[in-house]
Amino acid sequence: MTSGTSDARMEKNLLVLLERTRDVYGYIPDHAVIGLADQLGVPVVDVYAAATFYRALPLKPMGKHIIKVCKSVPCYLKHNQPVIDAVERGLGIAPGQTSHDGLFSLELVNCIGACDKAPAMMIDDDVFGDLTPDKVTEILAGYR
């Protein structure tokens, strides 16, 4: 995502183009990898190498909402396991999976910078803190 003045150079910035692709499709489809390589005149492997490096550039379709539950030490100290269990139970999926209705993808991630309200998770761009299993159930219901 860019704001302010968009530099002409950004038109050739692979990462910016990959992010735009993701914003259109929700992920980076194979045909886009090939198309971008073509457009920039670089080997396909260069595009693939960049895409696979970044967590926010998934190569397979994702759910409508992406849930990232923090598993780092500060959240672990605040008992994040029951919270992780509640999310898994609530969605019926394990980390790395997408629910059958295509509504949610679940990831366990490293520190999201919300340790003052641990245990914490993100749903899309929103941060939820001081989680309990009950609170998780309530939050998930709000997205259905």
Next chain:
Amino acid sequence: MPQKSLVLRNCGLIDPQDVDSYLARGGFEAMRRVQSGMTPAQVIEEVKRSGLRGRGGGGFPTGLKWEQTAQSPNERKYIICNASEGEVGAFKDRYILERDPFALIEGIAIAAYAVGAREAYIYLRSEYSHLAGLMANAIAQVKLKGLLDGGGQPLEIELRLGSGGYVCGEETAMMESLEGRRGEPRARPPFPPSQGLLGFPTAINNIETLMNIPWIIAKEADRFCEMGTPQSKGTKVFSVSGDVERPGVYELEMGSSLHELVHELALAGDVKMVQVGGASGRIVPADRMEVPLSYETVLGAGPVIVFDRGRDVVDIMYRTMQFFAEESCGKCAPCREGTQAMTETLARIADGRGVRNDLKALEQLSSAMMLMSSCGLGQAAPVPIMDSLQYFREEYDAHIRQ
């Protein structure tokens, strides 16, 4: 030493959505002082005189970094604001951005003037995407007021949202990422002040470092020097988490004790150890809590994680190393293989399947990684493991004897 409000001077007192509230509290006074007759060299001299050092953990003298960038022979130069706070337990930059985006922009504008840059990037980590709108709005408001037009040298500030990855907080990895490639660190030298973004001289500074700049310029460096210790001037912002009653963000004068931060402010109870500086931070055992927080002793980027008596050190170290194994970019073998091997070893010990030789293996892996890794991630990852082996060896032994 008391709590101080320098970096956090406006937090809670201005409306982060409204530049006028910042101006009403003396915002852009420093920029006006700069524009009403200070040369770039004079600005750099003032920052050098303040003794300000990088707040992202590295501690490099800010004025010197700017001077090197300013003196690099090239017309085009860049400022990058490192807003990729990814260290475990770190949330002070988030706290600052949420409450006072304007002082950061003023700091960036002064930095750009000092080094001769007309373009600046703010690299915001993807997990802080919820702050992108606020930041973009702040930049737009400052621009609309003509506050970036200064002296016929208008400044463009572009906000870039990262796509994930701890290593992108490393300055050369961040430049690779800004240029559109995998965020893998570059070999150094050349250092960014001579060859940085797109090969041009670049000064890259942490959010907190830049937040200090308007204060220093508006109030003069001498007042900044009065605070702190001989090698650590001013204040430091910490984010305290873990086993405390009041987790949160605290700003203290440099040289304040860890005890004051953790016990008096964050209200920790029966502490076993504290990790200062995030996943790669030093371990301070309970009997050393009087240690002053400074570059001379122990500091880091600001995260402070507190562990009480009941915590299992080996379990914590296993989880810490697992973080590094996941976040290693994989470019250099000592880090890629070392973090993996240490994670497996620590998991085995934590599980009660460890053997005596495992401790020796951890030590050998540590020295190889510290010596051979190409960037700070691999070099610093073994630090807490080695510290914990020094202070809590009997806990490792107990796991192995099981």
